[in-house]
Amino acid sequence: MRVRERIRAGDREAFGALFDRYAASVHSHACRLTGDLSAAEDVMSETFLAAWRTREQVDPEGGSLRPWLLGIATNKARNHRRGVGRRLAFLARQPKPKETEDFADVSAERLDHQRELAAVRAVLDRLRQPEREVLALCVWAGLDYAQAADALGVPVGTVRSRLSRARTRLRGLAGEHLARERGETAQGRREPRRGRGEVGGRAASVALPGEGGPR
Incomplete structure (x- = not known):
C-alpha cells in the first residue's frame, strides 16, 4: 500500500514517519510566518493534528505530501497572527502584573x-x-x-x-x-x-x- 493510501487509512506508523520526515520543514515554515519560535512550535503541532483529522481528504494519487502540510501550516500561522492581535487587545485592558525576576534559561x-x-x-x-x-x-x-x-x-x-x-x-x-x-x-x-x-x-x-x- 502506498504512503498516501496508508495515511488516508489512518495508519499511525505511516503518519509517524510523515511527522519525522517533515516536522522540521513545517516548523521552519511556521517560524518564517510567525517570527516566533514558540508560536512556530504551536503551529507545527496544530498542523499535524489537523493533518491527522483531515487525512481522508488526501488525494490517493500524487507525490510528496509536504506541500499539503505546508498549506495547512500557512493557514494555522494565519490564524495565529489573528489570535495574537486579540490576545494583545485583551491584555492591554488588564491590570499590570507585579514584576517578577525572570529565571528562564534561554x-x-x-x-x-x-x-x-x-x-x-x-x-x-x-x-x-x-x-x-x-x-x-x-x-x-x-x-x-x-x-x-x-x-x-x-x-x-x-x-x-x-x-x-x-x-x-x-x-x-x-x-x-x-x-x-x-x-x-x-x-x-x-x-x-x-x-x-x-x-x-x-x-x-x-x-x-x-x-x-x-x-
Missing part, C-alpha cells in the same frame, strides 16, 4: 535566532499577507508554482503574480532599510552595533533568492 543560540527572525520580520511585515505566504512557500520552503498553488488553493498564475510583487516590494524595502542605516552612520547620529549591517543584509538575502526561482 540559550544564546535561541536568542540570536529570535533576533534574526525579528530582523527579517521587520521587512516582511510590510508585505501583504498573501505575498508573505507565497514568498515563504516558494522561496524558503522551495515549492514550485504548482505545489504552492495547491497548498494555498489558488491558481498558478496567482502564485506567480504574488511572488513577483513580493520580490519587487522586498527589493525596495531592503534598499530603504540599508540606505537609512548608511545615512545615520554618515551623519554621525548613531553608530551601528556590531553585526547590525549584516542583519539587514541577511534580511534582504534571505528574502531575495537568485532570479532562477521556482518554476
Whole structure:
C-alpha cells in the first residue's frame, strides 16, 4: 500500500514517519510566518493534528505530501497572527502584573535566532499577507508554482503574480532599510552595533533568492 493510501487509512506508523520526515520543514515554515519560535512550535503541532483529522481528504494519487502540510501550516500561522492581535487587545485592558525576576534559561543560540527572525520580520511585515505566504512557500520552503498553488488553493498564475510583487516590494524595502542605516552612520547620529549591517543584509538575502526561482 502506498504512503498516501496508508495515511488516508489512518495508519499511525505511516503518519509517524510523515511527522519525522517533515516536522522540521513545517516548523521552519511556521517560524518564517510567525517570527516566533514558540508560536512556530504551536503551529507545527496544530498542523499535524489537523493533518491527522483531515487525512481522508488526501488525494490517493500524487507525490510528496509536504506541500499539503505546508498549506495547512500557512493557514494555522494565519490564524495565529489573528489570535495574537486579540490576545494583545485583551491584555492591554488588564491590570499590570507585579514584576517578577525572570529565571528562564534561554540559550544564546535561541536568542540570536529570535533576533534574526525579528530582523527579517521587520521587512516582511510590510508585505501583504498573501505575498508573505507565497514568498515563504516558494522561496524558503522551495515549492514550485504548482505545489504552492495547491497548498494555498489558488491558481498558478496567482502564485506567480504574488511572488513577483513580493520580490519587487522586498527589493525596495531592503534598499530603504540599508540606505537609512548608511545615512545615520554618515551623519554621525548613531553608530551601528556590531553585526547590525549584516542583519539587514541577511534580511534582504534571505528574502531575495537568485532570479532562477521556482518554476
